[in-house]
Amino acid sequence: xxxxxxxxxxxxxxxxxxxxxxxxxxxxxxxxxxxxxxxxxxxxxxxxxxxxxxxxxxxxxxxxxxxxxxxxxxxxxxxxxxxxxxxxxxxxxxxxxxxxxxxxxxxxxxxxxxxxxxxxxxxxxxxxxxxxxxxxxxxxxxxxxxxxxxxxxxxxxxxxxxxxxxxxxxxxxxxxxxxxxxxxxxxxxxxxxxxxxxxxxxxxxxxxxxxxxxxxxx
Amino acid sequence: xxxxxxxxxxxxxxxxxxxxxxxxxxxxxxxxxxxxxxxxxxxxxxxxxxxxxxxxxxxxxxxxxxxxxxxxxxxxxxxxxxxxxxxxxxxxxxxxxxxxxxxxxxxxxxxxxxxxxxxxxxxxxxxxxxxxxxxxxxxxxxxxxxxxxxxxxxxxxxxxxxxxxxxxxxxxxxxxxxxxxxxxxxxxxxxxxxxxxxxxxxxxxxxxxxxxxxxxxx
Numbered sequence: 001x002x003x004x005x006x007x008x009x010x011x012x013x014x015x016x017x018x019x020x021x022x023x024x025x026x027x028x029x030x031x032x033x034x035x036x037x038x039x040x041x042x043x044x045x046x047x048x049x050x051x052x053x054x055x056x057x058x059x060x061x062x063x064x065x066x067x068x069x070x071x072x073x074x075x076x077x078x079x080x081x082x083x084x085x086x087x088x089x090x091x092x093x094x095x096x097x098x099x100x101x102x103x104x105x106x107x108x109x110x111x112x113x114x115x116x117x118x119x120x121x122x123x124x125x126x127x128x129x130x131x132x133x134x135x136x137x138x139x140x141x142x143x144x145x146x147x148x149x150x151x152x153x154x155x156x157x158x159x160x161x162x163x164x165x166x167x168x169x170x171x172x173x174x175x176x177x178x179x180x181x182x183x184x185x186x187x188x189x190x191x192x193x194x195x196x197x198x199x200x201x202x203x204x205x206x207x208x209x210x211x212x213x214x215x216x217x218x
Numbered sequence: 219x220x221x222x223x224x225x226x227x228x229x230x231x232x233x234x235x236x237x238x239x240x241x242x243x244x245x246x247x248x249x250x251x252x253x254x255x256x257x258x259x260x261x262x263x264x265x266x267x268x269x270x271x272x273x274x275x276x277x278x279x280x281x282x283x284x285x286x287x288x289x290x291x292x293x294x295x296x297x298x299x300x301x302x303x304x305x306x307x308x309x310x311x312x313x314x315x316x317x318x319x320x321x322x323x324x325x326x327x328x329x330x331x332x333x334x335x336x337x338x339x340x341x342x343x344x345x346x347x348x349x350x351x352x353x354x355x356x357x358x359x360x361x362x363x364x365x366x367x368x369x370x371x372x373x374x375x376x377x378x379x380x381x382x383x384x385x386x387x388x389x390x391x392x393x394x395x396x397x398x399x400x401x402x403x404x405x406x407x408x409x410x411x412x413x414x415x416x417x418x419x420x421x422x423x424x425x426x427x428x429x430x431x432x433x434x435x436x
Contacts, residue, residue, distance in 0.1 A: 051365075052364070052365035052366075052368040052369060053323060053327065053361075053362070053365040054365070055327065064311075064312055065312075066312045066315065066316070068315050068316070068319055069319050069323070070318065070319040070322040070323065070326065072318065072322055072326075073315050073316075073318035073319035073322055074315070074319075076314070076315065076318060077311060077312075077314075077315035077318075080311040080314070080315075081311060093282075093295060093298040093299060094282055094283075094284045094295075096294070096295075096298070097284065097286050097291050097292070097294065097295035097298075098284070098286070098291075100288065100290065100291035100294060100295075101286055101287050101288040101291035101292075104288040104290055104291055104325070104326075105271060105287070105288065107322070107326050108288065108290075108322075108325050108326045108329075108330055109271065109273065109330055111326075112326055112327055112330045112331060113330060113331070113336065118331065121354075121357070122344070125350070125353075125354065126340070126344035126346065128344065132343070135343075136339075136343065139339070143271075144271070146270070147269075147270035147271040147272070148270075150270040151270060
């Protein structure tokens with residue numbers, strides 16, 4: 001098998017890539033990297049060789065001899081390597097740009113702020129309690145979803161952009177999963193919720209759910 | 219003039235886009251959005267219309283009738299709209315992927331954690347002093363640069379990727395500017411520093427420096 005994904009069941013960045021692989025219908029080996037056990041397996045010497053940033057996910061494509069980190073870079077790579085049956089980045093330059101921007105609204109301005117390592121740093125640096133770090137995470141997700149809900153009013157159809165699943169949906173759905181963990185009030189976001197429900201009705205999204213991974217702990 | 223960039227002199231995301239516009243040699247109107255004055259002009263009603271996330275930068279391209287946020291989405295858009303004289307994203311799919319991943323190492327995992335709004339939130343939520351938030355910012359930049367310095371050892375030439383300026387350099391150079399603000403020890407990063415010096419010798423980078431903008435305050 002050519003493709004190996006190193007990930008973690010509850011990492012939303014890993015979750016995005018799993019959806020992409022499922023939509024593309026390509027087989028891959030999934031290697032769990034436990035972000036908590038053993039002081040965090042992402043800090044082990046062999047994993048650091050693969051990914052010096054010590055974060056998940058990492059995709060290894062043996063056929064192309066590439067080791068790649070960063071979920072959005074991986075998704076665009078998969079989209080170029082396996083152009084069918086779904087195109088996750090549209091062909092027209094203004095549409096491509098808007099899909100990338102919405103994906104980055106989540107991947108740059110939302111998810112990194114409620115990452116496990118950031119919440120741990122708040123605890124160690126500012127003696128923040130669990131309640132407080134949950135509020136911290138919910139604050140940034142709420143700010144972000146307020147803006148995304150507005151953007152979607154002008155562009156959404158069944159999915160974030162009309163009637164095709166794009167990279168933006170692959171970022172939105174895992175972020176909504178995370179929002180539930182931090183008790184974000186999703187009734188404020190009817191469009192985000194509708195799109196998430198539409199996506200989750202697709203087998204590729206369902207198969208990628210954290211609880212459906214071999215390393216899930218419930 | 220078709221292109222308008224809404225930005226802030228010291229925003230590293232705005233700085234990335236300025237470099238791209240300069241490398242492409244396209245004229246643009248620069249509209250400063252002061253992130254501090256008047257409670258933050260990014261929160262004003264007219265700006266919120268342009269960008270509901272209330273962040274900079276935003277690019278408006280009247281000819282294509284597009285309003286675009288997110289610096290990396292903007293840079294890829296500019297690269298597709300103005301393919302010459304420099305191509306900021308290489309043509310081959312594995313090279314493109316590696317450039318995007320390095321750009322996202324900064325745009326997703328580094329810069330958002332030392333953003334003004336995040337440092338302000340640390341102050342208001344945890345009564346963090348300026349020294350403490352500076353250490354917070356330096357912590358994430360150091361973690362990130364440790365990994366990037368390692369990656370560069372296998373791929374760098376004059377710039378991040380061999381001998382062509384790419385989107386990765388457009389992210390790295392502003393992040394180094396920010397590292398200096400937070401007293402990160404740059405002697406640990408000889409490759410990052412060399413590449414930054416090589417980039418800053420180019421007029422497109424020099425013209426994009428924060429202190430060379432009409433809204434700079436020194």
